[in-house]
Amino acid sequence: MSLLITDRSLLWLGALLYLAGFLTGIFGLARRQFPARFRTILNAFLVAGWGFQWLGLYQRGLAAHGCPLGNTFEIVQFVAWSAMLVYFFVGTAFRVSLLGLFTAGYAATLAFVSLLIPHWDLVRGQKLFGENPWIEVHAALAVFSYGVFGLLALTSLMQLLQNWSLKKKRLNGLFWFLPSVVQLEQINYRLIVLGVMLLTISLCVGASWWVRNTDSVHLPKLMVTIGVWLAYFAVLLLRWRGRLVSVRFAWVCLVMFCLALLSLGPINSNRHGYQPVTLSPR
Amino acid sequence: METPTPVLFLLGASHHTAPLAVREKLALDDTRAGALAAQLRQTAGIREFTLLNTCNRVELYGVAQSPDTLAALRATLCAITGCTPAELDSAVALRQNHDAIAHLFAVASGLDSQIVGETEILGQVKQAYDGALEQRWTGPVLNRVFQKTFQAAKHIRTHTGIGSGQISIATVAVDLAGRIFGELAGTKVLVVGAGEIGLKTVQAFQSRGATSITVASRTLAKAEEAAAVAGGWALSMADLPDAVAGADVIASSTSSPGFILTRDMVAAGIKRRPARPLFLIDLALPRDVDPAAAQLSNVFLYNLDDLAKIAEGNLAQREAEVAKCRAILAERTAALWPQVAHSLNHAPRG
Numbered sequence A: 001m002s003l004l005i006t007d008r009s010l011l012w013l014g015a016l017l018y019l020a021g022f023l024t025g026i027f028g029l030a031r032r033q034f035p036a037r038f039r040t041i042l043n044a045f046l047v048a049g050w051g052f053q054w055l056g057l058y059q060r061g062l063a064a065h066g067c068p069l070g071n072t073f074e075i076v077q078f079v080a081w082s083a084m085l086v087y088f089f090v091g092t093a094f095r096v097s098l099l100g101l102f103t104a105g106y107a108a109t110l111a112f113v114s115l116l117i118p119h120w121d122l123v124r125g126q127k128l129f130g131e132n133p134w135i136e137v138h139a140a141l142a143v144f145s146y147g148v149f150g151l152l153a154l155t156s157l158m159q160l161l162q163n164w165s166l167k168k169k170r171l172n173g174l175f176w177f178l179p180s181v182v183q184l185e186q187i188n189y190r191l192i193v194l195g196v197m198l199l200t201i202s203l204c205v206g207a208s209w210w211v212r213n214t215d216s217v218h219l220p221k222l223m224v225t226i227g228v229w230l231a232y233f234a235v236l237l238l239r240w241r242g243r244l245v246s247v248r249f250a251w252v253c254l255v256m257f258c259l260a261l262l263s264l265g266p267i268n269s270n271r272h273g274y275q276p277v278t279l280s281p282r
Numbered sequence B: 001m002e003t004p005t006p007v008l009f010l011l012g013a014s015h016h017t018a019p020l021a022v023r024e025k026l027a028l029d030d031t032r033a034g035a036l037a038a039q040l041r042q043t044a045g046i047r048e049f050t051l052l053n054t055c056n057r058v059e060l061y062g063v064a065q066s067p068d069t070l071a072a073l074r075a076t077l078c079a080i081t082g083c084t085p086a087e088l089d090s091a092v093a094l095r096q097n098h099d100a101i102a103h104l105f106a107v108a109s110g111l112d113s114q115i116v117g118e119t120e121i122l123g124q125v126k127q128a129y130d131g132a133l134e135q136r137w138t139g140p141v142l143n144r145v146f147q148k149t150f151q152a153a154k155h156i157r158t159h160t161g162i163g164s165g166q167i168s169i170a171t172v173a174v175d176l177a178g179r180i181f182g183e184l185a186g187t188k189v190l191v192v193g194a195g196e197i198g199l200k201t202v203q204a205f206q207s208r209g210a211t212s213i214t215v216a217s218r219t220l221a222k223a224e225e226a227a228a229v230a231g232g233w234a235l236s237m238a239d240l241p242d243a244v245a246g247a248d249v250i251a252s253s254t255s256s257p258g259f260i261l262t263r264d265m266v267a268a269g270i271k272r273r274p275a276r277p278l279f280l281i282d283l284a285l286p287r288d289v290d291p292a293a294a295q296l297s298n299v300f301l302y303n304l305d306d307l308a309k310i311a312e313g314n315l316a317q318r319e320a321e322v323a324k325c326r327a328i329l330a331e332r333t334a335a336l337w338p339q340v341a342h343s344l345n346h347a348p349r350g
Helices: A007-030 A036-064 A072-094 A099-116 A133-168 A173-177 A181-210 A219-240 A246-262 A264-268 B020-026 B030-042 B069-081 B085-091 B098-108 B120-134 B140-159 B169-181 B196-207 B220-230 B237-246 B263-271 B291-295 B304-346
Strands: A123-125 A274-276 B007-014 B046-053 B057-064 B093-096 B188-192 B212-217 B233-236 B249-252 B278-282 B299-303
Touching: A007 A036, A007 A072, A007 A099, A007 A173, A036 A072, A036 A099, A072 A099, A072 A133, A072 A181, A072 A264, A099 A133, A133 A173, A133 A181, A133 A246, A133 B169, A181 A219, A181 A246, A181 B169, A219 A246, A246 A264, B007 B020, B007 B069, B007 B098, B007 B140, B007 B304, B020 B085, B030 B046, B030 B057, B030 B069, B046 B120, B046 B140, B057 B069, B057 B098, B057 B140, B069 B085, B093 B098, B098 B120, B098 B140, B098 B304, B120 B140, B140 B304, B169 B196, B169 B249, B169 B278, B169 B299, B169 B304, B188 B196, B188 B237, B196 B212, B196 B220, B196 B249, B212 B220, B212 B237, B220 B233, B233 B237, B237 B263, B263 B278, B263 B291, B291 B299, B299 B304
Parallel strands: B188 B212, B188 B249, B212 B233, B249 B278, B278 B299
Antiparallel strands: A123 A274, B007 B057, B007 B093, B046 B057
16 A cells, blocks of 8 residues: 555645646636635645645655755656745735636646656755755755745736736636736735745855855856846846836746746756665655 | 416516606606505405516516406506506516516516616615515515525526626726726726716726725816815816826816827826826727827726727626526526415415
C-alpha cells in the first residue's frame, strides 16, 4: 500500500484535483452562471489539491532532509503550491470572482507540465544548502516570491481581459464574472509589494552568507537573480509613483513573470552534486 | 340534481388583452377598488377573492361557487368601471382552474410583464395578497395558491437568467460603473447638464450607494437647483476642467451642439489621477464627449447607442429564458392543481 502512496502519486493527485477545480469552474461558466455552490466546490477541490501537493512535497522534504527545491520539477511544484497558498488569502480577503478558476488552471498546468517532463526529475542536487537553514530560508522565500509573481501575472491577465471587454464593449460570457478594474488594480499593487518584499528578504539573507564565500554562487545566477529583483523593484517604484499603471502595468507584470520563469534555468544551473532521484519509487 | 363544481378563476385585463384607453377605464383607484371589494363580498357565490391592481393590469383572482356566478361578476365590473359589456368582453380575459394558476405564476415571475423579468410585479402581487389576507377576503384555496406562487417566482428568479442584466439606460450605466469601480459607495459622480436623463442617472447611482454627487450646468443657478434635488454640489461649466480630475464617473447630457468634454480636457484630468479609471457616460445627442477620449488609457466611454445596445442584449437574453421558465412553471402548476382541485371540492360551501 505504501508503495502506491509515493511523493509523486500525491503530487499527481494534487494536480488532478486542481484540474477538477478548473473544470468545475468552466462548467459553471458554460451555464452562464457562477453561483456560490460552484465556487464552494471549486475551492474544495483547490484546498484538497493543495493539501495533497503539500503532502507530496513534505515527503520529498523528509527524504532530502531539507526544502524540496532540488531540481526544476520541485521548484515548479513549489511555485504552483505557493501561488495557491497566496490565492487562499487573496481570494478570501477580496472575494475575487474567477480568480479561483484562473489559479486552478495555472496551478494545474504547472503541476502537470512538471509531472509530464521526466527529464526535470531525473537528478536532484544533494546538500544544496550546505546544511545551513538560512540558505534554505533564502531559497524557499525566493521561490515563494515566484508564486506571488505568478498570481500577480494571473490577476494582470484578468485586468487585461476586463479592460479589453470594457473598451470593446463585449461584456458577456467570461467577462461578466471578472472582478472590477479598481479591485484588480488594488490586488495587483498589494501582490507586487508582497512579492518584492519576499524577494528582497530572500536576497538579503542570501547576500549575508554570500559575502562570506563569494565563490559559492556562480556569476550567471548572481546576475539573473539581481536582474529579476531589480526589474520587479523598478516596476514597484514606477507603480508607486503612478508612472506605470493600469494596462501597461498589467502587461509588464505578465511579461516579467514569463521572463522570471525563464530565469529559473540559469539560477538552477548553479547547482552541483546532482544525483539520480531516489526519493521514492515511481 | 348535480351540485355545481366550484371554480378558481381569474378575470382581468392587462397590456396584453386591452388597449390603453380601455385599461384607463378599467383602472381602479382606492375608492373604486373599495367599492368593488364591497360588492364582491355581497355577491352570492364568491367565496374568496384578491384584487391585483397595477398600472398595466387589473386582475381579480377568486373562487366562485359555480361558473354561473362569473356572469354576475362581469355585471359588477361593468357597474363599477363604467365599461359597456361589449368593451369588457373585448378587454377582459377569463381563465379558470389550472389556467388561472398558470397565469398567476407567470405574472408573479415577471413573464407576463411589459418588461420581461422585472421584479416590481412580485412585490405588487404580494401587496395585493397581504391586503386581501388582512381583509379576510382569501380562504384556504387562494392562500395555498398565492403561497405556492411566491415560491415559484422565487425559484424562477434564482434558477434562471430571467432577471439577469439591466434593461434601462440608467441602470445599465450603473452596472458598468460597478464593473469598473466595484463598490460605488465612494465613487464621485459628476453630472453635466441638469436635464431629466442626467438626474435619472444620478438616482440610479444613488440607489447603488453613491453619495458624492456634483452637478454642473451652464448657469450656476440651474446647477444649484438640480444639485438640491439630487442632494449634491453645484458648479458652473467654467470649473469643469478641474472637476474632471476629481470625478470617477461623468454623465453628460447637455444640448450643446459641440463637445463639452474634449479629448485634451479628459487627458489632462486623467493625468492627475492616473491609477484611477474614469467612466464617461455620454447621454447627449449630439454627443457631448469627444469619441477620441475613449482611446486614452484607463478611460471608458459609453454613449447612448452603446448603452441601448447592452440593454437590448440583456432583454434578448431574458426573453431567451422565457421558454425555460414556462417549462418550470408548467411543472409546478401541474403539481399544484390536484391539491387545489381537492380543496375546491372539499371546502365548506358558502
